[in-house]
Amino acid sequence: MRIEFSGAAGTVTGSSHLLRVRDQRVLLDCGLYQGKDEKDRGNDVFAYIPSTVDYLLLSHAHIDHSGRIPLLYKRGFRGKVMATPPTVALCKILLTDSAYIQEQDAEWENKKRERKGLDPVEPLYTVKDAEEALKHFVAVDFDVETTLFEGFRFVFREAGHMLGAAITEMFISEEERNFKLVYTGDLGNQGIPLMKEPKTVSEADFLIMESTYGNRLHPDSSSEHDELIKIINDTYRRGGNVIIPSFAVGRTQELLYVLNEYRESGKLERGVKVYVDSPMAAQSTTVFKEYSRYFDEESQERMRKGDDVLDFPNLFFTESVADSQELNHTRKGCVIISASGMATAGRVRHHLKHNLWRGECSIVFVGYQAEGSLGRIIQEGAKTVNLFGEEIAVQAKVFSFSGLSGHADRKGLYNWVKAIKKGPKEIFLTHGDAEAAGAMKELLQQDGYNVRIAKSGDIVPIKDYVKLTHRVDEFQMEKSTVEAALRKLKKKEELIRCIETLDFDGESEDQILQKLATIVKKQ
Numbered sequence: 334m335r336i337e338f339s340g341a342a343g344t345v346t347g348s349s350h351l352l353r354v355r356d357q358r359v360l361l362d363c364g365l366y367q368g369k370d371e372k373d374r375g376n377d378v379f380a381y382i383p384s385t386v387d388y389l390l391l392s393h394a395h396i397d398h399s400g401r402i403p404l405l406y407k408r409g410f411r412g413k414v415m416a417t418p419p420t421v422a423l424c425k426i427l428l429t430d431s432a433y434i435q436e437q438d439a440e441w442e443n444k445k446r447e448r449k450g451l452d453p454v455e456p457l458y459t460v461k462d463a464e465e466a467l468k469h470f471v472a473v474d475f476d477v478e479t480t481l482f483e484g485f486r487f488v489f490r491e492a493g494h495m496l497g498a499a500i501t502e503m504f505i506s507e508e509e510r511n512f513k514l515v516y517t518g519d520l521g522n523q524g525i526p527l528m529k530e531p532k533t534v535s536e537a538d539f540l541i542m543e544s545t546y547g548n549r550l551h552p553d554s555s556s557e558h559d560e561l562i563k564i565i566n567d568t569y570r571r572g573g574n575v576i577i578p579s580f581a582v583g584r585t586q587e588l589l590y591v592l593n594e595y596r597e598s599g600k601l602e603r604g605v606k607v608y609v610d611s612p613m614a615a616q617s618t619t620v621f622k623e624y625s626r627y628f629d630e631e632s633q634e635r636m637r638k639g640d641d642v643l644d645f646p647n648l649f650f651t652e653s654v655a656d657s658q659e660l661n662h663t664r665k666g667c668v669i670i671s672a673s674g675m676a677t678a679g680r681v682r683h684h685l686k687h688n689l690w691r692g693e694c695s696i697v698f699v700g701y702q703a704e705g706s707l708g709r710i711i712q713e714g715a716k717t718v719n720l721f722g723e724e725i726a727v728q729a730k731v732f733s734f735s736g737l738s739g740h741a742d743r744k745g746l747y748n749w750v751k752a753i754k755k756g757p758k759e760i761f762l763t764h765g766d767a768e769a770a771g772a773m774k775e776l777l778q779q780d781g782y783n784v785r786i787a788k789s790g791d792i793v794p795i796k797d798y799v800k801l802t803h804r805v806d807e808f809q810m811e812k813s814t815v816e817a818a819l820r821k822l823k824k825k826e827e828l829i830r831c832i833e834t835l836d837f838d839g840e841s842e843d844q845i846l847q848k849l850a851t852i853v854k855k856q
Contacts, residue, residue: 369705392518419497493521547773
């Protein structure tokens with residue numbers, strides 16, 4: 334077996350990792366690059382041949398994890414996409430919407446190219462591609478062990494990141510050796526509204542783990558909820574609007590839950606009107622309600638008693654482009670929650686154009702803003718931004734809340750790894766920028782973990798590594814050289830790490846173990 338890292342390796346977005354097991358190819362996620370990642374890497378080329386992929390295990394529905402599945406299909410993939418039931422339902426919304434955006438972007442670009450006498454471009458993929466790709470989705474519920482093929486079983490566990498998000502445990506048997514690979518996908522933050530806590534795993538030989546907030550700690554979420562309501566009330570009183578760029582799936586529903594609680598407690602000004610200006614968010618909220626059995630116990634109980642935790646007075650979902658445009662003429666008293674979460678596309682850009690320049694307004698970021706995205710540019714203090722060909726002054730008050738993030742922070746990631754009772758032999762960090770991944774690596778290495786930051790193009794052969802670590806187990810009481818080396822070292826992990834420094838092509842196992850013992854003795 335080997336792992337081939339491509340997307341979200343050395344970057345945050347574009348999650349995609351290929352496993353070669355026996356004669357099968359299993360893909361973990363297939364996401365779109367976004368922000369700077371898209372400009373640097375592009376979405377139109379795969380690091381593998383799509384038609385050779387047999388299975389895809391999808392961690393969750395967010396576009397940076399799922400958004401290239403229609404392109405994978407367009408390029409020849411005809412395998413099965415395994416995902417939890419909520420993820421399948423949400424992908425029907427997100428992937429068709431993404432395809433529509435691809436078509437619209439291509440149409441817009443071709444109008445410009447036509448005027449310049451240039452050849453037209455085709456969309457990355459079409460709505461038809463998305464619809465055909467969705468026919469290959471197979472729903473597999475949490476905690477149900479499933480065999481993909483001989484020697485490969487997997488189980489989805491609750492990740493707590495968003496509705497349906499899964500940690501994937503994989504049980505692999507190859508050449509009479511058994512080992513376990515765990516892929517976190519995106520691990521959830523503690524105390525996310527609606528969501529269950531991430532499940533821990535008892536053991537793992539190898540771990541592929543996200544590191545988005547590996548260098549940061551989130552503030553207490555309850556205090557940030559209080560601060561958010563204060564910002565909304567203050568903006569209302571001074572006659573402005575609050576614009577919240579928000580992911581239509583996950584973050585929007587969590588915000589509605591929080592606003593519902595403050596509305597019910599009377600802490601949110603009664604005159605404030607909340608608009609969710611995103612058809613996708615409206616559809617996704619309906620899916621959330623249909624799959625409320627996946628909520629945490631408190632939210633489920635409230636729903637059973639008839640308390641709709643995602644609805645309250647003065648909450649409105651826009652139903653048309655005209656409704657959305659009307660909001661641009663509303664000068665005060667509105668909270669407008671609109672996609673996209675990084676302000677890279679969608680209706681939120683129009684709302685920013687009409688409110689960024691107004692000092693009485695507020696812009697609130699409630700999720701990660703990728704490098705190069707409009708959200709990050711505003712977040713970092715730009716004085717002006719370009720929207721629809723026009724320079725817009727940034728005079729509104731800008732706020733950022735990391736405690737509202739759906740990702741675990743540095744402490745959450747660390748504690749999740751520490752809860753693994755057996756292993757892992759090696760941890761591969763993905764889905765993080767250089768600073769975040771580097772900080773997480775340093776923290777884990779202090780506790781003796783063998784950690785590497787995955788880079789795009791990295792190919793990690795697991796077969797020889799597993800085979801040799803098992804041989805160390807077998808020989809440690811039989812081979813005097815290895816036994817002596819083990820006695821000399823207090824931590825067996827140090828011995829295992831030495832295996833990676835060896836070039837063992839063409840050598841017998843006894844020769845390799847002898848070489849290993851010699852290296853260890855010199856330390």
